[in-house]
Amino acid sequence: MVGVAHGTRDPRGAEATRALLARVHALAPELSVHESYVEITEPSLRTVLAAVPAPAVVVPLLLGAGYHVQVDLPAAITASGGGARLAPALGPHPLLALALHERLLEAGWNGEPVVLAAAGSSHRRPRRDAQRTAALLERRLGVSVRAAYASAARPTVAEAVAAWQGRAAVASYLLAPGFFHDRVVAAGARVTSAPLGDHDALAQLILLRYTTTSPAR
Structure with missing residues (x-):
């Protein structure tokens, strides 16, 4: 492999x-x-x-x-x-929703709405994939989940957090720390999960x- x-x-x-x-x-x-x-x-x-x-x-x-x-x-x-x-x-796949859920719990999520923070793309297919993952996570969590993007698409993560008046947690839909995750953290949510990692x-x-x-x- x-x-x-x-x-x-x-x-x-x-x-x-x-x-x-x-x-x-x-x-x-x-x-x-x-x-x-x-x-x-x-x-x-x-x-x-x-x-x-x-x-x-x-x-x-x-x-x-x-x-x-x-x-x-x-x-x-x-x-x-x-x-x-x-x-x-x-993605998308239910195993990713499981991993995102557990990363949120590790970060201190307590049931607030969630912003799914993807890297972003100018192409429609990966944005649609992120939206489908948001739907899978919403079904798993039982709360509203909205997809947002760190670059190249809207809403941005900061815009999505602001739309919830700061009440939303952010699920980092990224594999690793780095430039995009730093942007996600900068959106200023009370809870931002770690990247999916290992x-x-x-x-x-x-x-x-x-x-x-x-x-x-």
Whole structure:
């Protein structure tokens, strides 16, 4: 399995990716798990695919099916020539709602409305994916959940928090700390959850994406 994250100049991002993939490997120690990135951080997906035995399964460590999942990753797989298979993006999925719920509880959430804070995108598909995750989380929590964005789309997280007159908690719908999570925290909610990180439910979801895409099935 080759996990491919976005990539960032913030070292906390790569640390979080490694911790998450280590959790995946702990759940399935028989599985060979490799780390790669779409951009900025090394090793790149193309580099890793050139080194691992075929057929590999590439699992996007991405929460929505945006440009990277639709264009960049298929192009890298085609260029590798190794016949790797591409799994779907992680979200939306009920296991993400579970992880978000538990991160909120860890942060001190006590039943107030929730703003689901996604990274944001100018493309419609990942925004729709975030809205579907907000609906899953709303069903799980039994309170109102609204999707908002740290960049490239509206409402912004700060706008969504202000709309609740400061009474909403923020669920960070991000995989790792860094630039976007810092923006989410700056929205000033009383409660802001930590990023999903190496939550066990997220590791389970990655394994599910792998097993349902693996050519061995």
